[in-house]
Amino acid sequence: MKPVLSSLLCCALLLLSAPALAQAQTGTIHGTVTAAAINDPIPLVVVTASSPALQGERVVQTDAQGQYVLSGLPAGVYTLLFEHQDFRAKARQNLLLSEGGTLHVNVTLEVSTMEEIVVTSGPAPLIDLGAIGRGVSGFFERLAGSGNKGSQGGTTASGPPPSNTTPPHQAPPPPERTALPPQQPFADMYFKSYGVNPTIDTEEERFSTFSVDVDRASYALARSYLERGALPDEQAMRVEEFVNSFDYGYESDPESPFSVHVEGFPSPSRKGYHVVHIGLKAREVSRQQRKPSHLVFVIDVSGSMDLENRLGLVKQSLRLLVNELDERDRVSIAVYGTTAHTVLGPTRATEKRKLMAAIDSLESEGSTNAQAGIELGYTLASEHFLEGGINRVILCSDGVANNGITDADGIWQRVRGQAARGITLTTVGFGMGNYNDVLMERLAQVGEGNYAYVDQLEEARRLFVGNLAGTLQVVAKDVKLQLEFDRKAVARYRLVGYENRMLAKEQFSDDRVDAGEVGAGHAVTAIYEVKLREPTPSFATLRIRYKAPEGGDSRLVEKELPASILRPAYGRAAPPTRLSYVAAAFAEKLRGSYWVRPLTWSQLVSLWEEVGEPLHDRPDVAELGSLIRKAQTLDRRADRFEQLVPVSTMDFDRVPAIK
Secondary structure, eight states: OOOOOOHHHHHHHHOOHHHHHHHHOEEEEEEEETTTTTBBBTTTOEEEEOOTTTSEEEEOOOOOOSSSEEEEEEEEEEEEEEEETEEEEEEEEEEEEEETTTEEEEEOOOOOOTOOOOOSSSSSSOOTTTTTTTOHHHHHHHHHHTTOOOOTTTTEEEESSTTTTTOOOOOOOSSSSSSSTOOOOSSEEOOOOOOOOOEETTOOEEEEEEEOOOOOOHHHHHHHHHHTTTOOOOOGGHHHHTTTTTTOOOOOOOTEEEEEEEEEEEEESSSEEEEEEEEEEOHHHHHHHSSOOOEEEEEEGGGGGOOOIIIHHHHHHHHHHHHHTTTTOOOEEEESSEEEEEEEEETTTHHHHHHHHHHHTTTSSSSHHHHHHHHHHHHHHTTTTTTSSSEEEEEOOOOOOOOOOOHHHHHHHHHHHHHHHTTEEEEEEOOOEEEEHHHHHHHHHHTTSSSSEEEEEHHIIIIITTTHHHHHHHEEEEEEEEEEEEEEEEEEEEEESOOBBBBGGGGGGOOSSEEEEETOOOOEEEEEEEEEEOOEEEEEEEEEEEETTTEEEEEEEEEEGGGGOOOOSGGGGGHHHHHHHHHHHHHHHHHOGGGGGGGGGHHHHHHHHHTTGGGGGSSHHHHHHHHHHHHHOOOOHHHHHHHOOOOOOSSSSSSOOOO
């Protein structure tokens, strides 16, 4: 492979490279924005498109005829946010844009009324106090002073906005981290924001669909920051990975591939809403039943890994794993620095001394040729493929590449193609500073594996010892969840987290759409906030679609969610359910989510204390309480927001419909 020198950022964020995007045919979303009361076009509406397929966000404004055009968009699922100072913001979600396709999306905006605020995907905007309470008549009166009458008696704008209006929103910077902000204590930490899910009106969309995620890297990253006396980067906080970091004691159902556990209670932070906890547990596989494995470790030994909490911790983690393997298993080790080479070919796990000697021999050298290492790992796995067994490449790295990346599309095709053959990819991240969370998560997602971040030996023990079968053996592929809310029972809902796993409702039944993998005994938990209308026997239907590990057509599991699972108070819910809410609220606080601003750190500490026995005796739950208190001492964002807009003056329950 011919090495190519390029900037650290372009290489480290190879998944976002221009050549990869340029090869795909792009599409267009366009439409017209009008005022609901009089059907006149609204100029200067800020239209923001967000999607996991995009680098950052795309922002345009409507013209004098209220029209907007978003062109050059890659295929994907989009959310559009429409904002104007005199109108209620509105979002259109789950817009599926095919490759080279065109979507025509018209919207009507209603007049803004006092205190009605809506926040959709993307960081919560600051509230324009001067705009609150202004009506549509005032808007058109001001506009008339500088505009021309339209042919239908309406008004259109020409030239710059009049001086007595607030300037339109500036286009926000892309959420992709391209430079180190002054407040961040660790250099070259690469993260990507996927926004914050909005509250959805069931009259407009009653289906909520997403791919499962069993990763927990985000929680370990947050812990690593806080243990070093710093707040974590908001962009690194993925709520679902906090929630899925804890064991809620679900029991498996021997008669079903998944057991379902549901419970709810009134929300401590959103008046009039209920928190609904939905947990799934995959079938267990005992240590004796686990399939034989060939594990190929691809280890980054470049100069950036030459630290005890990087390569040193990798070696400690591998020793733990080797001790858990038995005569059924084989291990290969490949390393990469400036070049890639094999340290140890396929070796039976019973040859402990030989394996330990190979691990001890690992030393740091050279630059970071990540692609060469990954290619070599797949070559070893392919040449020694274990029929009917577990074939997995395990990448241990800080995720940074500065040499040898030549074709972004090529590496994704390679990873995806090998996953289709049955060779999956797990990524395990190490290190603070010079770390690429974006790349590590994306590689695992494309490689149909899981992503972990190891900040301490205990995390490695959990991954490679306590949950070895779940880490290695997949029991369900392409697992998707869908909730269909009963409009008679539920007025509005919000999925807390899973922003980068959202799917359009049509994709739920489409077996061509990739989704998450679930290992043996793995649990998946999702948290919803729902606003109820009237008592009904059930309030939603849960559907789970999945494929067998060997592939084939998907299968469907369907469960009614009865209203009887809704408890009258937080304290009446089971301790594990309370714990899941505390974990979710902690992540929401750390990422600065609008929806938990009424919830203070002191209140969150109290909620953690109310989780109660016997969970408080568990080390991981005790650690959660300690981390919440550390964040409380470090966070000054709430103080700044309170000075701008006192939370006590805001009505977080009066959220307008999102269409």
